Amino acid sequence: MALSSDEIERYARHLVLHEVGGPGQAKLKNAKVLVVGAGGLGSPVLLYLAAAGVGTIGIIDNDHVSLSNLQRQIVHTTARIGELKTLSAEATLAALNPHVNIIAHSERLTAKNALAIISHYDVVADGSDNFPTRFLVSDACYFARKTLVSAAVGQFDGQISTFKPHENQPDGTPWPSYRCLMGEIPPRGLFPACEEAGILGALPGVIGAMQAMEAIKEVVGIGDSLAGRLLMYDALATRFYETRLAWNPDNPLTGRNPTITGMAAVNYVAPAMAD
Numbered sequence: 001m002a003l004s005s006d007e008i009e010r011y012a013r014h015l016v017l018h019e020v021g022g023p024g025q026a027k028l029k030n031a032k033v034l035v036v037g038a039g040g041l042g043s044p045v046l047l048y049l050a051a052a053g054v055g056t057i058g059i060i061d062n063d064h065v066s067l068s069n070l071q072r073q074i075v076h077t078t079a080r081i082g083e084l085k086t087l088s089a090e091a092t093l094a095a096l097n098p099h100v101n102i103i104a105h106s107e108r109l110t111a112k113n114a115l116a117i118i119s120h121y122d123v124v125a126d127g128s129d130n131f132p133t134r135f136l137v138s139d140a141c142y143f144a145r146k147t148l149v150s151a152a153v154g155q156f157d158g159q160i161s162t163f164k165p166h167e168n169q170p171d172g173t174p175w176p177s178y179r180c181l182m183g184e185i186p187p188r189g190l191f192p193a194c195e196e197a198g199i200l201g202a203l204p205g206v207i208g209a210m211q212a213m214e215a216i217k218e219v220v221g222i223g224d225s226l227a228g229r230l231l232m233y234d235a236l237a238t239r240f241y242e243t244r245l246a247w248n249p250d251n252p253l254t255g256r257n258p259t260i261t262g263m264a265a266v267n268y269v270a271p272a273m274a275d
Contacts, residue, residue, distance in 0.1 A: 003029070007099055011053050024220040025053060029099075031219040034058040034121040036109060036137055038085040040199065041127030041151055043075035044208030045215070049125075050093040050100045052216055057093065058121055060105035061085045072201040109133060111263040114140035125215050126150045127208065131185050136268045138178035139260065142166055142253060147218050149226070150178060151211045155197055156235045158207035161245065162214055162226040165254045173247045175227045180248040188270040203235050 003011070003025060014020045014028075033054050035042050038061040049057050063085050065076045073085075080088040086104035093102050105117060109128075118124055118140045126137045126148060134150060141148040145166040152159055165177035210231075217223045232241045252259045260266055 004099075007053065010097070010099070014052070019222045020220055024222070027220050028053045028216065029055040031123070032056040032058070032121045033215055033219070034060065034118060034124045035127060036060055036124065036133070037127040037129065038073070038075060038089040039063075039069065039127060039129060040072040040201075040204030041153060041208040041211060042089070042125075043073045044205050045125050045127055045212045046075050046089055046093060047096065048209060048212035049215065050097045050102075052212070053097065054100065054216075054219070056101045056103065056121075058103040058105060058117070059086045059089050060107065060109050060117065061089075062106060062108045072199065072204050074205065109136060111136060111266065111268055115144055115263060118146055119144045121146060123215050123218050124148045125211050127204075127211065130270075131182070132268045132270050134178065135182070135185050135266070136263075138163060139253060139266065140263060142177060143263065148178070149211050149214045149218065151207050153199060153204050153207050155199055156203065157233060158203055158235075159230060159232045160207055160210055160214065160226065161230045162218065164225075164227050165247075167227075169228065169247070173249075174254050176245040176247045177251065177254045179251045179253045181230065181245055183251070185268070185270050200235060206235070207233060 011025050014025050015022060031054050033049055035045050038059050065080050065083050065085055065088050067081055069076060075089045075092050084106050086106045090102045090104050093100060114136055124141050124146055126134060128134055138148060142165055148163045150161060150163060163178050165174045167175055169175055214226055228245050230243050230245050249256045
């Protein structure tokens, strides 16, 4: 798919990069990326993917814009309070880059619809704010054989990794999955929600921009993937930390004897904490 004269000017700074150039920009134009959540993380992801020229961007979110969102959810505006986040984000992205096709999924991602939605995309960027959804997205990406760039933030720290357990490492073992990192869905209340614990507004911008970068790298096929690595950021100390992630042969999804063989096999609801 050839670039128009307007697109050539728009993406000029990409085109002069040896690692991207015309072929890389064409890959971006042909790519389909799904962003889960149009909130704090999803906002910068959506803005940078649209600015980069990703041809089709899906947004799934069933929430509405509220005043308390605007401290960090920069894809929305005060005038759009009360609107669906998907439609608010769509309007912002369309104004930023009219060459991008936006698909708004104004619904909740569930075990019933996750595979059908995710299967239409090449890469998924998960910016959801709860563990059940993160597990749901990760499992669905595995069954749909789609690469997942997953991130999370809380108060003053964040983390990001790429998961592609449907592919093998050089030694023949699968790349680690989200379940290799987290195991099972944590009990409700073990980790306080953003409304309770608070979050510094610029933090999701830092991690979300990195998430967009990793998604772009996966689409174009450049650089070193974050697969098998977990990158953590401490905003108060201004420090990054990295740890290696290993495939867990006992994990129930991608281990040697998997017990999760489909989306219907899991109850994606956080259990109650024990007394």
